[in-house]
Amino acid sequence: MEALPPSLRxxxxxTPKRISVSSGTLSVVDEGSGPAIVFxxxxxxxxxxxxxxxxxxxxxxxxxxxxxxxxxxxxxxxxRMRMAExxxxxxxxxxxxxxxxxxxxxxxWGGAIGSHRAGLEPDRVAxxxxxxxxxxxxxxxxxxxxxxxxxxxxxxxxxxxxAFALGAAKQGVVNPLRPAAADGLLYPWMERESRTAVxxxxxxxxxxxxxxxxxxxxxxxxxxxxxxxxxxxLAWGMQDxxxxxxxxxxxxxxxxxxEVERYPNAxxxxxxxxxxxxxxxxxxFVDSVPY
Numbered sequence: 001m002e003a004l005p006p007s008l009r010x011x012x013x014x015t016p017k018r019i020s021v022s023s024g025t026l027s028v029v030d031e032g033s034g035p036a037i038v039f040x041x042x043x044x045x046x047x048x049x050x051x052x053x054x055x056x057x058x059x060x061x062x063x064x065x066x067x068x069x070x071x072x073x074x075x076x077x078x079x080r081m082r083m084a085e086x087x088x089x090x091x092x093x094x095x096x097x098x099x100x101x102x103x104x105x106x107x108x109w110g111g112a113i114g115s116h117r118a119g120l121e122p123d124r125v126a127x128x129x130x131x132x133x134x135x136x137x138x139x140x141x142x143x144x145x146x147x148x149x150x151x152x153x154x155x156x157x158x159x160x161x162x163a164f165a166l167g168a169a170k171q172g173v174v175n176p177l178r179p180a181a182a183d184g185l186l187y188p189w190m191e192r193e194s195r196t197a198v199x200x201x202x203x204x205x206x207x208x209x210x211x212x213x214x215x216x217x218x219x220x221x222x223x224x225x226x227x228x229x230x231x232x233x234l235a236w237g238m239q240d241x242x243x244x245x246x247x248x249x250x251x252x253x254x255x256x257x258x259e260v261e262r263y264p265n266a267x268x269x270x271x272x273x274x275x276x277x278x279x280x281x282x283x284x285f286v287d288s289v290p291y
Contacts, residue, residue, distance in 0.1 A: 032058030042108020070197025119223025
């Protein structure tokens with residue numbers, strides 16, 4: 001992906017670093033100083049999703065947001081990558097940046113990737129913020145994702161028609177996205193060649209027991225027990241077409257002491273619908289986390 005056009009730079013006022021990992025080079029926003037907050041996005045998304053939170057927090061925190069391989073400004077995926085590979089990349093970035101302890105902020109499939117890494121190295125985690133995500137085997141799959149996983153048809157819709165990214169931008173919010181927000185979120189997927197990562201992420205959802213990533217997500221779920229006593233905020237858009245209230249209930253079951261904040265008028269893109277009240281809630285939480 002080429003540099004953002006001037007019309008979007010105002011909304012993404014960062015100069016990302018380039019960090020080499022075993023499978024390529026990743027683009028990583030690294031802003032501010034102080035205790036580290038690590039933002040992990042899902043699909044179809046990139047670090048642009050966290051722009052307002054980073055701007056709000058970088059005056060007193062070190063805010064790090066990784067573009068997964070194939071997303072944002074990172075290199076294309078060398079093959080159709082799995083969840084464990086993205087987790088390995090995240091760990092390599094943390095090591096390269098010398099981050100010994102951090103608060104995890106994770107959305108969508110970023111909850112699975114971030115939790116997998118956190119579960120492997122729980123001593124590095126000071127606390128977690130989860131927003132409309134899962135880190136355990138799914139109990140339901142919306143029709144939109146089921147359609148995207150239909151052989152041949154799914155890839156055609158996602159890669160040729162950009163249906164998954166366009167659909168998420170429309171159905172993932174309660175209030176229509178502002179033009180700049182929509183342009184920014186969709187910018188990585190303007191070219192057909194860049195959409196391979198979108199379909200790869202969708203196909204990596206381990207719905208069946210025989211899926212290659214199924215054991216990875218089961219291990220991630222098991223390791224959540226090791227994070228159970230850490231401060232946790234569950235901030236949830238209650239009108240999410242995918243990660244609905246049943247997923248929130250699963251998180252509460254695993255983290256009964258978590259702080260829970262429900263946003264009745266927010267959809268899947270919690271940061272877009274939640275706006276300033278969500279950012280302020282996250283600020284209060286991260287300020288309270290002991291390092």
